Amino acid sequence: MSAPLSGRKAQAARNDEVILAAARAVFMRTPDAPIAAVAQEAGVGVSALYRRYSGKEDLLITLCADGLHRFIAVAERAAQLPDPWDSFAAFVGGVIEEDTHSLTVHLAGRFTPTPELGDLSQHASSLGNAIFDRATAAGVLRDDLVREDVAMIFEQVTAVRVDDPERTRVLRARYLALLLDAVRIDARTGTLPGPGPTGAELGARWTPR
Structure with missing residues (x-):
């Protein structure tokens, strides 16, 4: 068990959380927003933000x-x-609940990824792929589904966004339930039209623009 943070360090950690929450909100609305908009959203001075970043x-x-x-x-x-x-349903639902995928897609191509981010991304992909592969091997997913389809499910559901956060959550849960029904082995839909997305198609968005 890690030791509790000192008062000053705990306050700094809270400030970091406030800034990151503000940055998520600002860049989801306007990916090209200046850093000053994040400071305003967080209720801190720009100089305080530059002390951290x-x-x-x-x-x-x-x-x-x-x-x-x-x-x-x-x-x-x-x-x-x-x-x-x-496991598969909890993974997909949990990523959507955290709303991490929509943010990273918004940020794609707007900065140069670091090697550390590359390592994190590879680890995240490996975990997600293992969950997908396990469900496929168990015969619970339709056999024309590909790994990259899951990324598109994240994007489709997290595109649902209204002004009320709770209503957004409820609507996303509704459409997630529909999509999960569609990817099960006993889905009522016929063969999916066309091939699924490729890794190259998804990865191209991370090329700096």
């Missing part, structure tokens, strides 16, 4: 890393479930 790119990298850590935590919890379908 060297600039917008540093903040974006930190924000992306935070999202990947959240993704990994969801995947690790879901992987512990004994039933392959429950």
Whole structure:
């Protein structure tokens, strides 16, 4: 068990949480927003923000890393479930609940990924792929589903967003339930039209623009 943080360190950690929450809110609305908009949203001075981050790119990298850590935590919890379908559904639902995927897609191509982010991303992908592969091997997913389809499910459901956060949560749960029904082996839909997305198609968005 780690020792509790001192008063000053605890306050700094809380400030970091406030800044990252503000950055998530600002960049979800306007990915090109200046760093000053984050300071305003967080209720701190721009100088206070620059004491923690060297600039917008540093903040974006930190924000992306935070999202990947959240993704990994969801995947690790879901992987512990004994039933392959429950594990898959908990993974997909948990990532959507954390709302990490929509943020990283918004940020794609707006900064240069670091090697550390690359390692985190690879670990996150490996965990997600293992959950998908386990469900596929168990025969609970339709056989024309590919791993990359899951990323598109994240995007489709998290695109649902209204002004009321609770209503957003309820609507996302509704459409997630519909999509999970569609990917089960006994889905009522026929063969999916066309091939699924490729890793290259998804990865191209991370090329700096």
